[in-house]
Amino acid sequence: MDRNELIEIMDQHTEHLLRIAYCYVMDLHAAEDIVQEVFIKFYSNQHKYEERGEVRAYLAKMTVNKSKDYLRSWNYRKVQLQHKFSPQAGKRNLDGLVKKEEQQLIGEAILKLPLKQREVLVHFYFNEMTIGEIASTVSIPESTVKTRLTRGRELLRNQLRGIEWEVLLNE
Known part of the structure; x- marks a missing residue:
């Protein structure tokens, strides 16, 4: 190279x-x-x-x-x-990474999550990785990725009450 x-x-x-x-x-x-x-x-x-x-x-x-x-x-x-x-x-200042106000609120809420839930949510939603790709990247079983996604979504719902985020509301 x-x-x-x-x-x-x-x-x-x-x-x-x-x-x-x-x-x-x-x-x-x-x-x-x-x-x-x-x-x-x-x-x-x-x-x-x-x-x-x-x-x-x-x-x-x-x-x-x-x-x-x-x-x-x-x-x-x-x-x-x-x-x-x-x-x-x-x-x-998060302005360089997250531009829209809604994304900033969600981004800050995600950053407050524990690392285990935060990493799978970021890979899944922001990096648009599949569960298999996340499992490979983070070196954990796919079932663990699914569990962490579920738990992360629950924690986000609790943090973002009153704020509508279409992806979370439909899952």
């Missing part, structure tokens, strides 16, 4: 990967760092990538894993402690 191919891949997938990382870490700067690390790792380990599947799914899996690594890291814990002592430091 040459430099131009990498730039093309980055142009095609950066926004998608940024959304995935952001939904895990809920910090735009950390999400940008994670996506950058994913592309560096992809480029430096390109000999390990076999062209068996779609690059988008491969990069998404790498992003999920990097995001989970970040959430387990000391750096993340240190930032969380700083946010507890300085609440203003933790607030981020």
Whole structure:
């Protein structure tokens, strides 16, 4: 893979990967760092990538894993402690990722969900992945994905009472 191919891949997938990382870490700067690390790792380990599947799914899996690594890291814990002592430091503007007012309300409600429910809802609704693709990306059984989707929808319904969201109301 040459430099131009990498730039093309980055142009095609950066926004998608940024959304995935952001939904895990809920910090735009950390999400940008994670996506950058994913592309560096992809480029430096390109000999390990076999062209068996779609690059988008491969990069998404790498992003999920990097995001989970970040959430387990000391750096993340240190930032969380700083946010507890300085609440203003933790607030981020979501306008760049979520443009419409309704999407912003729903996005914020999803970000308040526990990680297990949040990740499957984001993959299912925003990334338009199938249950099988989610199971593969997150490395869990399909039945677990279905259970987490059901539980996530219930939690969202409770948070979004009075706000109509067609997709949730029809399921």
